[in-house]
Amino acid sequence: MIKVVYLGKLADIAREAQSDFASTSDGLGWAGLLDLLESHGSTELADAVRADTVKLAVNGQLLADRALLDARDGDEIALLPPVSGG
Amino acid sequence: MIKVVYLGKLADIAREAQSDFASTSDGLGWAGLLDLLESHGSTELADAVRADTVKLAVNGQLLADRALLDARDGDEIALLPPVSGG
């Protein structure tokens, strides 16, 4: 199982704070994640996540490049839109 | 009577916080003040007050130029060395 956590506005668009997706023997890459979000979620969600400003973290480690995504069973992917903190 | 108040280090040199000088019918000017400080105080005091960094206030108003001093009976002259505040 791979957990996907939606932060900020993405949680509204996903209508949930997180999703659990079944893992396959192959790793889950960036294109595969977008496919999952579109099929299990919505096109709107996949488009919102595709925006350049959304960053990814895997198990609390920020990815320098989303193309490096290779999530395995038990991993947690966080989808991080631009912050508006302080 | 004209009151002269010594601030900061000048109070140490004068060995007092203030002096009362008898006033004359003429106003007390800058040269007259230095003469008074030398005769009633000490040469050291007059020299310390003469330093360019010492400012004068009369009745709580700073003088732009010490040469403008013209103190009369009842006036208070403050001798203000450089500050070291905060």
Added chain:
Amino acid sequence: MLDIRLIEGIFSPAGALHAFTAAHGEAGGVASFCGQVRPGGGVEALELTHYAPLTLAGMEDIVQKAQARFVLDGALAWHRVGTMMPGEPIVLLAAAATHRRNAIDAVDFVMDHLKSAAWFWKREKRSDGWHWISPREADHEDIARWR
């Protein structure tokens, strides 16, 4: 001393600052900044979401950068998460240093970085529901001052 916290309930900035100052009696001075939920503009509540695996580590990273850049005796950074009401404190920063410029600049630096580089997402509740707050352009200009 570094004191970095995510805080889920309300807290007393004055109490925190008092304890921090007492712990740094050797410092020449303590600078602080406290940001609070601004009343008015129809805002009924503010919610800050965070992502636990990143947020506290990110705050620590910012404060450590400040420590590396300014000579500090200590720093405090407390940040609320969850829902807060107008007038309540959101963030408290403090820095103790021998020289006041270091303390003031460290607070300024940490606040700028928290605004644009810390993992918080903010939304406001108005009469018509919740609205996400977008990053302000000024926040990015503020952080650019330190490069």
Added chain:
Amino acid sequence: MLDIRLIEGIFSPAGALHAFTAAHGEAGGVASFCGQVRPGGGVEALELTHYAPLTLAGMEDIVQKAQARFVLDGALAWHRVGTMMPGEPIVLLAAAATHRRNAIDAVDFVMDHLKSAAWFWKREKRSDGWHWISPREADHEDIARWR
């Protein structure tokens, strides 16, 4: 609200800051700086002399300049005079503003000007007696930043 005072005894910076912040619930944030008597270096006591007819008016003038330059909701400047012990507060500044940069810069501005343009004379007591403190070159550089 302007709250400018010369204070002859010890005071609580945390208490003053709490009251100031409570009075400015409408502000986005409150910045502060508290300077205290630094222990160590053999300093047993610090004495600040002032000249009443000029000092408070001078502090008010500095704070009003800050108000004219930065957009503030209020400012506080409390300064001790008389004799104080290591660890005791000397000066507390606070500024409340809608935008944090104004609050932080106002505190910075007022502190720089108090250091080099306010009518205070400072001396330290060491084991061998009292020593007058001369103005520091750095204080004049600090004030020059604002011209």
